[in-house]
Amino acid sequence: MRGQEFPKLDCQYAGKCSGCPWYELPYSEQQQRKIKALEPYTVDAFHPVAPYGLRERMDISLFEGKLGLYDFAKKDLVDIQECQQVVPELNHWIHDFRKQLPPVRLGSFRLRIGINGQRGIWMDIPNVDIKKLLEEKTYLMSMMNEGVHIELGQKRKALLLKGEELKLQDDIFYPWFSTYQGEDFQPLPLFSKVGDFSQSGQQANKIMMQVLSKMLFDLPVQNISELCSGIGNFSFFMASLGYEVDAHEWNLASLKACEKTLETFSEKAKIKFHRTNIHANNLEFTKKWQHTDLVLADPPRSGLGKFVDLFANYEAPKYFIYASCFAETFKKDLEALKRFGYKLKRLDLVDQFPQSKHVEAIGLLLQD
């Protein structure tokens, strides 16, 4: 496969900031390395998206007045004013956030730009600092007055103003990301919290949906069981194409967010969300497999793990689509799935992580 060329990354932090470890490699070389990392599997199509500017969310750290990403030794923060990997609106948000950093010694922050340009932040800071900021009020109020939606702490509680009081509340969802619906790929806003997992940007996500719809197109499939469905990115898209989808996810907040998106979705009857830990040997879960034509899995980096062993208990579905951003576990799981007769029939790579070794792999497996 011939590698595509893009201009090289021209960033003042290149070589210092660990966010773009492959900044020195021409894009064609990055592409070849990503394809090689999937060996012994053969890549059928590599989909470049853009060399930078794709991310609509960014995780950034603060330590003693420095705001940025870690250096290559993972010891010091590289203080960054902007990041080439993010969309321009997010760089404006980073810029404004820097103007008035929170009065805390350390913290991690997820900054997001929503589908309508709104700004969000999840501030993962120690509880003592949350308490201090809530008592002090002015810092948080000034961000809220600028229209920023704030989530605080490990539980990602939303900050609300009730009268004169700042209150924390569970589960406030906004459309921070969007998936697509129908054969003409109309955007469908997806509700979530700022801190929830979403794919990193809509441009690459659309290509992933195109890859998925091509894979599904010719298959004699009606019922799909989806594992690790998150905020419903694939689930709503597949249901909009007419498939009956059982979506399984463990994160409660993501499931509640899906219920919120469901309220706006015209094909409600096509989709059911279940709270399932895919690693638990759960009888109800196993029963669902009896009438599944295809499994779609998009697990976290740790992969499918013990889940694959469940296939020993019943007849496994004929088709399996596996999406992963982590080549090592993708290959390990494919190897485990071989025990149940699955063979890789097609492999697409969508490069939503340029300048790094990561890539989104989407594989279609068929049982012999």
Ligand SMILES: C[S@@+](CC[C@H](N)C(=O)[O-])C[C@H]1O[C@@H](n2cnc3c(N)ncnc32)[C@H](O)[C@@H]1O
């Ligand atoms: C890579 S994300 C996939 C999200 C979704 N496909 C998307 O495109 O936004 C992985 C998801 O797996 C979920 N997850 C992690 N461990 C799980 C488990 N043991 N059982 C079920 N879901 C799990 C996470 O909460 C997360 O939503």
